[in-house]
Structures are given as C-alpha cells and as structure tokens.
Amino acid sequence: MNGFQLQQTVSKAEDTWRVSHFCTTRLGISRKMLVSIKHHGDILRNGQHVNVHDVLREGDEVQVLFPEETPAEDMIATQGELDILFEDDWLLVVNKPPGMASIPSRLHPERSLSNYVLGYYRQQGIPYAIHIVNRLDRDTSGLVLFAKHGLAHHRMSQMQQANQIExxxxxxxxxxxxxxxxxxxxxxxxxxxxxxxxxxxxxxxxxxxxxxxxxxxxxxxxxxxxxxxxxxxxxxxxxxxxxxxxxxxxxxxxxxxxxxxxxxxxxASAVFPHPATGERVRFEAPLPEDLRLE
Incomplete structure (x- = not known):
C-alpha cells in the first residue's frame, strides 16, 4: 500500500528556499517526520528525487511521499457498524455511542471505538494507523475526531496546543x-x-x-x-x-x-480550521435518545 502523498507548487515568495525549509514551513511537516520521510519515503521535485538541502525555484512541483503507516502490532481490527459523521482524506469524524471505550485497554483489547475504526480502515483499504485526536470516557457519547494520517495528526495536535479546537x-x-x-x-x-x-x-x-x-x-x-x-x-x-x-x-x-x-x-460539536485548507469547519453529533429528557 502507498502512504499519504502531498503536492504543492513553489510560489514566488518561496523561490530559493531549501527543500527542508519548504517542507517544515509551507507544508507544516515536523522535523521528526521529515527524518522519517528521508529514510522511508521520498521527496520529488518535478518528478525527480531531491535532497532536503537542495534549493527550490518558483514553479517547481514538490511531491512528498510519506512512509507507509502500520497500526501497533497488538491493535485488533474489529468489524462492526460506525456512525460516521464526516470523512475525507485528512479526517474521520465519528459519533461514539455510550458504553464504548475510545481506545483499547489490556482488559478490553478489541471492542473500543479505535478497534472499530481500524476494522473500517481495513475494510475500505485505507492504509493508515489510528490517530485519535480527542478521547471520550466510556460512558460519554458523541463526537470523536480521528486524524487519518501522521501529518493530519501533527497539525491537529498543533491546533490543540494553540487552543484552536473548540x-x-x-x-x-x-x-x-x-x-x-x-x-x-x-x-x-x-x-x-x-x-x-x-x-x-x-x-x-x-x-x-x-x-x-x-x-x-x-x-x-x-x-x-x-x-x-x-x-x-x-x-x-x-x-x-x-x-x-x-x-x-x-x-x-x-x-x-x-x-x-x-x-x-x-x-456535541467541534469547530476548528481544517488541517489541509485552514477553512473553518464545524461538526455536530445529535443528542442520543437516552439523553432526550424533555
């Protein structure tokens, strides 16, 4: 399976930038992730392999091929229904029912929301590991965000640190x-x-x-x-x-x-800039029947 790919054109303001600076500044790739890309992925300029120290010119097409992601070895993929509120190449937004853990534990290794998401990924041929953004207690219902891949997770983590996820x-x-x-x-x-x-x-x-x-x-x-x-x-x-x-x-x-x-x-809801576009997005999870007290 191929990992995530990202492609951008070098602008006039970015002319003469080094590849490494373009990746960390324009593309928001962490330095740790850039090292992993160097060893297990690839960076192409106009279709040809390029070194991170090379200089870019205006109009160059830069394509970053991220390493393949594999879930933790002990992570079990559980098949079952998911209440998916939104999905694209960067995000999966799920409505978690009450009574379900967000992540697996030693005593309950296979029926958490993350297990079901991994099962969905396998079923759909989605080649990523599990990157959960916000966890809910077992008995709390509602909206849970998953970043589809490492870059999305990195950008969402930056938003969390900057208090940009409402x-x-x-x-x-x-x-x-x-x-x-x-x-x-x-x-x-x-x-x-x-x-x-x-x-x-x-x-x-x-x-x-x-x-x-x-x-x-x-x-x-x-x-x-x-x-x-x-x-x-x-x-x-x-x-x-x-x-x-x-x-x-x-x-x-x-x-x-x-x-x-x-x-x-x-x-009930989350509002934040989309990790790919920066456009402000809003997602809502309806109140479940057991909490409709009126």
Whole structure:
C-alpha cells in the first residue's frame, strides 16, 4: 500500500528556499517526520528525487511521499457498524455511542471505538494507523475526531496546543447551575488511579458553562448545560461540576444521582480550521435518545 502523498507548487515568495525549509514551513511537516520521510519515503521535485538541502525555484512541483503507516502490532481490527459523521482524506469524524471505550485497554483489547475504526480502515483499504485526536470516557457519547494520517495528526495536535479546537458538550446536572467559568486545577486523587479531583497541585483546567436552562425531569429541576472546554484534563467536566456541588446526573463516580445508567454527558460539536485548507469547519453529533429528557 502507498502512504499519504502531498503536492504543492513553489510560489514566488518561496523561490530559493531549501527543500527542508519548504517542507517544515509551507507544508507544516515536523522535523521528526521529515527524518522519517528521508529514510522511508521520498521527496520529488518535478518528478525527480531531491535532497532536503537542495534549493527550490518558483514553479517547481514538490511531491512528498510519506512512509507507509502500520497500526501497533497488538491493535485488533474489529468489524462492526460506525456512525460516521464526516470523512475525507485528512479526517474521520465519528459519533461514539455510550458504553464504548475510545481506545483499547489490556482488559478490553478489541471492542473500543479505535478497534472499530481500524476494522473500517481495513475494510475500505485505507492504509493508515489510528490517530485519535480527542478521547471520550466510556460512558460519554458523541463526537470523536480521528486524524487519518501522521501529518493530519501533527497539525491537529498543533491546533490543540494553540487552543484552536473548540469543543462543546451538553450535560445535565441537578438544580440550577448558572453560566460561569470554572478555573480550578485537577489532579489524581490519593486513593484511586482513575478518579480525579480539584487540588492546588493539579494541572490547570478551565471549563466554560456558556448557557444554562432548567427543565423538569425525574421529579426535580435539572439544568441543561452548554459547555465549552478550554483545556482537556481527564474527567474535567465531571470533576468541575462535582466541585460546584452539581455532579452530573448518573455520574456515580463523583456522587451523581443514579437516575440514568451512565453520566449525562455528550460531546456535541467541534469547530476548528481544517488541517489541509485552514477553512473553518464545524461538526455536530445529535443528542442520543437516552439523553432526550424533555
């Protein structure tokens, strides 16, 4: 199978640039990735092999042939249905159901969302490894982003570091929860590998509750929250709402009322510049039936 290929024309402003500078600056290829391309891929100028130290001229056609990607040896390809929201040569956007892990674990090696994506890749002849951009807890539903190949993953990671990926969640919490920003550090608890808590020595975590409206469900007042994450700490929304005294409905790990069989949290949308074009794109995952409380 062939790996990913990228082709661009050298502009007037890029005349006399070296191949290496063109690749890292114009094409956004990391230096580590460029080394891998040198050894396992190829760079062509006007159809001919070129050295990374060679000089380019205006109008040259530069084609980068990325190395073939192979999944981890212990990664199992699982066959099954995927709810695909969007797909192109750079991205795969999937709607994850509740009750499914995002990535495999030692105890559950073959039925995570990533296993099903790999199964889909094999079925479609897509020659890439798994590059998951945002993970969701097992019982959180909604939108998960996969970068199709290493370059897409590198560019998406840069966007994450620059806070350019705007992620919105819908959540149900008991009582009346006003719109607000929660800026409280989160770290691991002293008694559990899994649980997190607000603690002064934790990592900075910022959660924006943008909108809140109350509904009546389960014979009580509940707030439906529109939440934007600024950071992406483990269990961040769950921990911050528990810190406010309004743990998510169904989130028994953080003392939420067991009114649902899972925490009432849904990854609803993501907005970011497309890694290939820079055009701002938006993807949405509809609220699943078990969270339609109105």
């Amino acid at each position: 992620r919105h969640y819908l959540a149900y919490a008991p009582g009346t929860v006003p719109a607000q920003t929660i800026d409280q550090p989160i770290g691991q608890t002293d008694h559990s590998f899994m649980e997190r808590m607000v603690r002064p020595d934790g990592q900075r975590a910022v959660t924006h509750i943008l909108n809140s409206r109350t509904i009546e469900a389960f014979n009580q007042t509940i707030s439906l929250l529109d939440i934007r994450l600024e950071t992406g700490r483990t269990h961040q929304i769950r921990v911050h709402l528990a810190f406010l005294g309004h743990p998510l409905i169904g989130d028994t790990m953080y003392s939420g009322e067991p009114l649902l069989p899972r925490q009432a949290l849904h990854s």
